[in-house]
Amino acid sequence: MAVRSGGFAGKVLRVDLSTGKIGTENTLERYAAMLGGAGIGYRVLWDEVPAGTGPFDPANKLVFAAGVLVGTSVPCNGRTTVTTIFPTCWPKPLVGSGHMGGHFAATLKYAGYDALIVEGKADRPVWLMIRDARVEIRDAGHLWGSGIRRTTLEISQEMGADCVVAAIGQAGENQAPMGMVVNSVSHSAGGVGGVMGAKNLKAVAVQGSGAVRIAGDKGEWERLIKFHLSILGGNNQHVVPSFPTPEAEYYNPASRWIGQPGKHWGAAKPPVAITGNIHDPNRIAYRTNSAAYFLGDEAWKYTIRGNGCTACPIRCHTMLKVPSVTAKYGIPDTAQNTCVALQFGRLFFERLAGRKGGEAAIEACMVGMHLADDLGLWSNYGQLQRDLRKLYEGGYLKDRLGAKEYASIPWDKYENADPAFLLDLIPRIANRQGELGEVLSRGTGAIFDHWSIPEAQWAEDRTTTYWKMGHPKHHANEDDGQCGVIINTQYNRDAQCHSHTNFVRNGLPLEVQKKLAVAIWGSPDALDAPGDYTPANVHKAKRAKWSLLRKELHDALGVCNWMGPWAASPLRERGYAGDDSLESKFLSLATGQVMDREALDRAGERIFTLHRALTIRDMGQVNMRAKHDIVPPWIFEDTSGAAPFTKGTIRMDPADIARAMDLFYAVMGWDKDTGAPGKARYAALGLADVGETLAAAKLTPEEGK
Amino acid sequence: MHTIRNSSSKWIEQAAKASGFETELTRRGFLKLSVCAISGLAMLGLGEAFGENAPLVILDNAKGCILADPTRCVGCQRCELACTEFNDGRAQPSLARIKIARAVNFGLTGPTGGDMHGDWGDGLLLQGVCRQCPHPVPCATACPQNAIKVDPQTGARVVDPAVCVGCRLCQRACPWGMLSFDEEAGVATKCFLCHGSPKCVEACPAAALRYVPWRDLTRDGSSGRPALSVVAPEKAKACLDCHLPAGTNAAK
Numbered sequence: 009m010a011v012r013s014g015g016f017a018g019k020v021l022r023v024d025l026s027t028g029k030i031g032t033e034n035t036l037e038r039y040a041a042m043l044g045g046a047g048i049g050y051r052v053l054w055d056e057v058p059a060g061t062g063p064f065d066p067a068n069k070l071v072f073a074a075g076v077l078v079g080t081s082v083p084c085n086g087r088t089t090v091t092t093i094f095p096t097c098w099p100k101p102l103v104g105s106g107h108m109g110g111h112f113a114a115t116l117k118y119a120g121y122d123a124l125i126v127e128g129k130a131d132r133p134v135w136l137m138i139r140d141a142r143v144e145i146r147d148a149g150h151l152w153g154s155g156i157r158r159t160t161l162e163i164s165q166e167m168g169a170d171c172v173v174a175a176i177g178q179a180g181e182n183q184a185p186m187g188m189v190v191n192s193v194s195h196s197a198g199g200v201g202g203v204m205g206a207k208n209l210k211a212v213a214v215q216g217s218g219a220v221r222i223a224g225d226k227g228e229w230e231r232l233i234k235f236h237l238s239i240l241g242g243n244n245q246h247v248v249p250s251f252p253t254p255e256a257e258y259y260n261p262a263s264r265w266i267g268q269p270g271k272h273w274g275a276a277k278p279p280v281a282i283t284g285n286i287h288d289p290n291r292i293a294y295r296t297n298s299a300a301y302f303l304g305d306e307a308w309k310y311t312i313r314g315n316g317c318t319a320c321p322i323r324c325h326t327m328l329k330v331p332s333v334t335a336k337y338g339i340p341d342t343a344q345n346t347c348v349a350l351q352f353g354r355l356f357f358e359r360l361a362g363r364k365g366g367e368a369a370i371e372a373c374m375v376g377m378h379l380a381d382d383l384g385l386w387s388n389y390g391q392l393q394r395d396l397r398k399l400y401e402g403g404y405l406k407d408r409l410g411a412k413e414y415a416s417i418p419w420d421k422y423e424n425a426d427p428a429f430l431l432d433l434i435p436r437i438a439n440r441q442g443e444l445g446e447v448l449s450r451g452t453g454a455i456f457d458h459w460s461i462p463e464a465q466w467a468e469d470r471t472t473t474y475w476k477m478g479h480p481k482h483h484a485n486e487d488d489g490q491c492g493v494i495i496n497t498q499y500n501r502d503a504q505c506h507s508h509t510n511f512v513r514n515g516l517p518l519e520v521q522k523k524l525a526v527a528i529w530g531s532p533d534a535l536d537a538p539g540d541y542t543p544a545n546v547h548k549a550k551r552a553k554w555s556l557l558r559k560e561l562h563d564a565l566g567v568c569n570w571m572g573p574w575a576a577s578p579l580r581e582r583g584y585a586g587d588d589s590l591e592s593k594f595l596s597l598a599t600g601q602v603m604d605r606e607a608l609d610r611a612g613e614r615i616f617t618l619h620r621a622l623t624i625r626d627m628g629q630v631n632m633r634a635k636h637d638i639v640p641p642w643i644f645e646d647t648s649g650a651a652p653f654t655k656g657t658i659r660m661d662p663a664d665i666a667r668a669m670d671l672f673y674a675v676m677g678w679d680k681d682t683g684a685p686g687k688a689r690y691a692a693l694g695l696a697d698v699g700e701t702l703a704a705a706k707l708t709p710e711e712g713k
Numbered sequence: 714m715h716t717i718r719n720s721s722s723k724w725i726e727q728a729a730k731a732s733g734f735e736t737e738l739t740r741r742g743f744l745k746l747s748v749c750a751i752s753g754l755a756m757l758g759l760g761e762a763f764g765e766n767a768p769l770v771i772l773d774n775a776k777g778c779i780l781a782d783p784t785r786c787v788g789c790q791r792c793e794l795a796c797t798e799f800n801d802g803r804a805q806p807s808l809a810r811i812k813i814a815r816a817v818n819f820g821l822t823g824p825t826g827g828d829m830h831g832d833w834g835d836g837l838l839l840q841g842v843c844r845q846c847p848h849p850v851p852c853a854t855a856c857p858q859n860a861i862k863v864d865p866q867t868g869a870r871v872v873d874p875a876v877c878v879g880c881r882l883c884q885r886a887c888p889w890g891m892l893s894f895d896e897e898a899g900v901a902t903k904c905f906l907c908h909g910s911p912k913c914v915e916a917c918p919a920a921a922l923r924y925v926p927w928r929d930l931t932r933d934g935s936s937g938r939p940a941l942s943v944v945a946p947e948k949a950k951a952c953l954d955c956h957l958p959a960g961t962n963a964a965k
Contacts, residue, residue, distance in 0.1 A: 080804045081794035081916070111817065114790075118806065160833070164824035170815050192818075193832050217896070219797070219805035226802040233798075237918075276784045277837075284920070293787045293919035312836040314787045314919075319794055321918035323787045327836045342836055 014223030015076040015598035020048065021121045021143065023136060025207050026066060026128030030143050035122045041694055044075040045563035046105045047615040048123045049091020050622055053103055054698065056127075059626045063095035064183055064206035066129035072116070072174070072212065073124075075566020079117035079220035079318070082594050083236050084571040086317030088113040088174075089563045090197045093626075094501055095185035096388060098453025098478030102500040103622040105563065106188065108174070109317035109325075110195030113566055115172040118216025130208035135175075137167060138214045148210035152181060155382035156190045163213045175211035176201040177384030179438040184449035186437070188386040194325060194345045194377065195317070198386035199501065223600025232593055234289070239577035239586045241265055241514065242295040243324045243346075244506065244570060247578040247586075248515035249295075255286050257580050260515035264301050267294040274309035275329040287578065292321040298346045299326040303354075303373060304365030315344050322571060326350070330374050337371070337431060339378040347570075348390045352376035355393035356433065358401060359425040372427040379430060383438035389502045391452050391480040394472050396433070399455070405444065408459050413442045453478035470642035475502070483509040485643050485658045489541040490668035493660060494552040497637035497669070500623060506569045507555035507562075512538060514576045520584050524576055528588050529554065540655045544664050549671035554609075558591075560619070561612035565591060614693040617685055621698045624684060625705070630712035633673075633683035639665060679709035686710055772853055775845035775868035775927045779811065779904070779911055785921035786838035788817050788831075795916035800907065801895075808893050810904035811913045811922075812841030815890075840921070843891045843904035844930040845869055849952075852903065855886030857945045861903075868927070869906040877901050882943055888936035 019032040020039065039048045049071035061067045071091045078085050086109050094104025116124065119140050126136075133148040146166075151159050160173040172191055180187035180201030187201025204210075222229050241247035242265025249256050250263040265286075273280040282294045293314050299307035310330050314323025327344040334341045345352075353376015354360045360369045380387065387393060399405045400422065406414060417436075421429035436445035447454045452474065456463045466474040475481040475496055482502035484492040487509045496503045511521070512535055522532035525547075534547035562569040574586040587593075592608040603611075620632070629635050643660045650657035652664065673680050677689045686709050690699030699708065706712045793809035806814040815821070816839050820830025830837040846852075850870055853861035860876035861883060863869070872883070877900040884892040884901060893902050906924070907913075914922040944952070 081791055081798050157833070161824045161826055164818065169819050169823040170817070172818075217805075217807040219803035219808065219897075221803045222798055226799060229802075230799045278784070280785055288920075290915075290917055290920040293789070313785070315832065315836070316787070316789065318790055320789055321791060323789065323918075327832075329836070342834075344832070344836075 014221040014600055015080075015595065016044075017074075017079075017117045017120050017122045017218075017220065019121050020123045020125060021138070022125045022127070023143070023145070024128045025126065025130040025134065025145065025209060028145055030145070032121075039122075041611070042615060042618075043561075043564035043611055044078075044122055045073045045087070045089040045566060045615075046091050046560065046619070047564040047611075048073045049089060049105060050103065050615060050618040052125055053091065053093070054618060054622055054625075057093065059628065061093055063093045063101045063185070063203055066127075066207070068093045068203060068206075070126040070200065070203050070207065070209075071123060072112075072126070074113035074117050074122055075562075075564055076122075077594055077598060078566030079114040080222065080598060081233055081319050082567060082598075083233070083240060084317075084320045084322060084568040085566050086110070086113055086319055087563065087566045087568055088116070088191075088197065089566075090189065090200045092200055092203050094199050095202055096199050096451035096453065096478050097500045098451065098456070100627065102626050103619060104199065104499070104501045105504075106197030106200040107504065107563065108189065108191060108195045108197040109320075109568070110192030111172045111318050112174050112191040112195070112212075112214065114318035115214045115216045117220050118218050119214050120216065120218050124212065126204075126207060126209060126212075129206065133208050133210050135163060135211040135213060136209065138212065138216075139167070139171075140215070140217055148208075151210050153178070156384055157382050159211055163211055167213055168215060171213045171215045173211050173213045175384070176204045176209075177382055177438065178435075179383050179385045179449065180205040181210070182438070182440050182449070184385070184438065184440055185451050185454075186386045186388065186392065186449050188384050190381050190384055194343070194349065194381045196349065196381065196384075196386065198388065201384045201386070220598075222598055224597035229597050232597060235587075236574065236590060236594075237289045237292065237321065239574050239579060239582075240292060240321065240571075241576075241578050242267070243298065243301070243322055244513065245510045245572065245574060245576065245586075246513065246515045247576050247584065249286055250515075253286060256578070258515065258517060258520075262513065263515040264298075265295045265515070266297055266301055267291075271297075271300075271308050273311045273313050275312045280313070293323045296322050296324050297326050298324050298350055299328055302347065302350055302364070303370055306365055307370065310370065312342065316346075317568070320568065320571075324570070328370075328374065330370055332367075333371055333374045333427075337375050337427060339375060341374075343374050343377040343381075345377050345381070348387055349380065350377065351390070352380045352387050352393070353427060353430050355387070355390050356396055356430060357422065357425045358397050359423075361393070361397070368425050368427060372425070372430065375427040375430045376434070379434040379438075383434060385434060385438045385449075388451060389480050389482055391472075391474065391502075392437075392448060394474075394480070395452055395455060396448065398466070398469070398472055404459065404461065409443055413444065416442075417444065451478050464641070467640035468642055470645065470647075475640055476638050477501070481640075485660050487538055488512050489536055489538075489548070489658075490544045490660070490665060491535070491548050491552045491555065493639055493643065493665055494549070494668055494672045495555055497639060498556060499619075504569070505555055505559040506571075507558040507573050508551065510570075510572070511535070511575050516576060516584055521576070523583065524585055525551075527585065528575055539658055541653055541658075541660075543653065543661075544668035544671060546671050546675065549668065549675045552672055553675050556616055557609050557612035560615040561591060561608060564612070564615055565595065567591070610693065614695060617690065617693050618695060618698060620685060621690065621695065621702060624702060624707050628705075628707070630684045630702075630707045630709060631682045633669065633681065637669065637683050682709045682712070684709050684712070771848045772850050772863045772870060773868055774847055775863075775870070775906070777867060777906060777909070777924050778845045778927045778930060779842045779906070779914060780923045780925045780930075781811075781840035781842050782921045782923075783837050783839045785919045786813070786840055787919045787921070788813065788838050789918060790814060790817070791916045791918060792840075792913035792922060795912040799912045808895055808902065810843060810891070810893055810902065812891065813838070815841065841889065841891055842922075843870075844889060845904070845906070845927060846931050847929050851886040851888060851940060851942065852883035852892055854948060855882045855941075855943055857882065860901075864905055864908070867906045867909045869904065871905040872901050872903055874898060874900045874902070882941070885941035886943070888931075888938055888940040890938055
């Protein structure tokens with residue numbers, strides 16, 4: 009009998025929508041070195057999608073990949089990475105990934121697949137049915153034009169109530185670059201909805217009855233799971249509560265661990281009071297309430313419960329019930345989401361964007377969530393909303409939109425912060441209706457292209473939080489100085505990396521963090537307090553590398569980089585240390601093949617480096633330093649004129665950032681002048697073929713200079 | 714048929730009490746208990762006194778049961794995963810003996826578009842838990858192999874995989890849809906209360922599950938699900954020892 013490996017489901021499903029061919033590949037034979045997630049996605053794009061392929065070309069591929077630990081009870085797994093040529097990347101689409109939680113990833117594993125590769129283009133609208141080994145391309149003519157809610161309902165009627173549907177709405181059907189795919193009500197992957205639409209793929213629905221095996225000793229596995237639970241904090245691995253309590257040595261008002269005993273899930277019937285010890289593993293789900301964190305304390309009364317991904321005890325998708333919105337706006341009174349997507353509606357309004365609380369803000373959130381998650385429209389980490397505000401407030405729209413279209417938009421409702429404004433605006437964008445809808449549906453880059461607005465007008469304005477390539481910052485210098493800046497230079501969309509911020513913002517006092525930093529990165533100088541920065545050093549560069557590698561690793565394992573890594577813990581008896589080897593311990597036990605931390609980090613580096621190679625190949629440009637790894641001018645300014653490295657400013661110094669990049673390229677083993685890996689570096693990471701291909705195209709530093 | 718040796722009314726009263734039927738059956742009915750029925754009373758230490766191959770009809774009540782609070786359930790399925798990972802070494806919700814996945818999306822009424830529960834409805838998540846039913850235990854009664862027995866430690870109704878032949882009649886018999894089927898082993902499986910320390914209860918991050926002294930949860934609400942009840946002839950015959958057919962003179 010063949011030895012059955014654990015962790016991996018074992019197969020990758022490949023569906024060609026052009027020919028209708030459905031087949032499978034052995035995961036370990038083809039993709040073992042890439043683990044899963046974006047690793048498989050990057051490899052498929054490298055091997056099979058030639059440079060210059062457009063996002064909506066049939067030749068582009070869409071790789072939905074779970075990860076090795078997905079489907080198990082490892083806390084905070086359940087992530088799907090969707091890798092493709094990313095349509096909002098500007099001025100030229102390049103490799104990128106959208107990420108979604110929910111129940112899609114685990115169900116795909118139970119169905120027997122580590123990943124799904126979709127290629128080609130169907131000649132009519134279709135949806136893909138996956139029921140364990142049975143896979144069929146079914147007609148979606150009756151679903152085309154429907155929102156995600158109705159699509160999910162009808163597919164569930166056809167397939168069964170327990171299927172997980174990942175569907176696009178009107179935005180995706182219309183091939184809007186800002187379209188997204190959504191599963192399990194509200195778990196969305198941005199930017200990839202239009203790619204599905206271009207393939208005529210309305211939805212992928214999965215049912216799985218199989219198992220993800222744990223190859224190692226199940227007792228040991230159970231102990232490790234319990235240990236992991238013991239070192240969990242609240243959302244984003246904030247390890248101290250936001251409130252003082254005799255049960256914790258420290259507290260920090262900025263912490264996302266806000267579930268204070270005495271608070272209530274007020275919309276539960278009857279309300280559920282938070283009680284008991286805050287460290288109780290049977291009460292982890294009460295620590296986080298994203299709605300109360302982002303919308304203010306009054307959101308507790310609208311809270312039905314926490315919700316979230318398969319196997320995650322954190323439950324960052326807070327489920328809200330706001331009865332007034334049904335009568336006022338004709339939408340369901342129940343909605344759920346986390347973080348920026350929770351605030352999708354509120355952020356469109358200048359008057360509501362920066363404010364917590366208030367009935368209008370909550371209602372705007374409800375309207376926004378409903379429309380975004382039904383029409384399948386992405387926010388680009390809030391850039392869509394900031395763009396609309398800047399375009400309107402800055403007078404751009406008045407100058408550029410035709411008078412008739414301008415007058416057709418209910419700006420009075422915008423001015424009055426009336427959530428009904430969204431009922432007009434959001435469908436315009438999803439349906440690509442009119443000039444405004446068309447431009448916003450394409451992402452920020454379209455604003456520059458279509459209206460000939462110089463990119464600098466965004467990049468110089470820190471209120472846009474615009475970074476580069478059509479995308480905003482994502483935990484940059486406001487959180488983590490040079491480390492945040494380095495991380496934000498590396499991707500072709502917003503950085504999506506949380507390894508760094510989850511540590512610096514974990515709520516522990518700086519001296520405790522520094523003690524932990526010595527153990528992990530070799531020096532207390534690896535980090536500063538946010539807004540109190542010191543000059544660049546090699547330890548920060550090492551931490552930036554660690555952060556990026558762990559992010560890629562988490563995507564490959566299917567664990568949540570919005571929660572991990574678990575470098576710190578709430579445990580005083582451990583000196584607040586987490587466990588930097590946790591991922592490798594889990595992987596080793598799940599697969600039955602021991603892989604230590606260093607080896608696993610090398611796998612993360614392999615995956616990250618392949619992303620770099622794809623970017624270099626598709627840009628046709630080896631000089632990443634000058635052409636890709638750029639920062640917006642606003643990071644070098646401070647409105648009050650404070651100098652860099654003075655307390656209270658996030659202003660960076662250009663020469664210091666240049667040095668930070670030097671140090672980063674050095675710790676990556678990349679060429680300092682171009683910021684590109686050489687042939688030897690690719691080879692050392694098991695990517696010799698990639699290095700040779702790039703060298704032949706003169707896209708390695710040694711060949712390309 | 715075996716004869717009842719030293720049968721005493723005390724034992725029978727005890728059996729009636731254990732099965733929860735003391736008010737529903739006449740004492741006369743219990744005096745009609747045959748060896749077939751009594752042999753189910755292993756918990757009372759009586760079983761060895763009677764025939765070994767006799768069908769099981771009356772099972773003693775469980776000592777505890779899992780109580781689920783739907784208003785606290787957060788739909789993470791950690792209970793399902795703890796059930797299968799820690800007991801079976803694999804993560805497999807379809808094998809779990811507590812059932813969440815089926816109710817996550819729409820609740821038990823399914824995608825009707827009406828008053829739905831679950832993530833697409835009002836958010837309420839109705840966990841599926843084994844009631845550890847009192848007599849007559851639908852899954853055990855339906856089993857033609859007598860493979861569903863009482864765990865001596867907890868009183869849980871458990872599937873003996875060595876006896877189960879995989880006919881799935883127990884799955885069809887459970888009004889609550891709580892039997893699982895292990896496709897790899899080819900046998901049914903059900904909640905066995907983890908020998909008194911349920912993994913699911915320990916795993917719940919929202920304190921939505923508790924392990925409490927047994928009570929008859931089958932009397933709460935409706936199962937909402939028609940059950941297929943097929944009783945093997947030998948068992949049906951045993952049932953007649955207590956439950957006399959209509960028109961029969963009980964005082965024979």
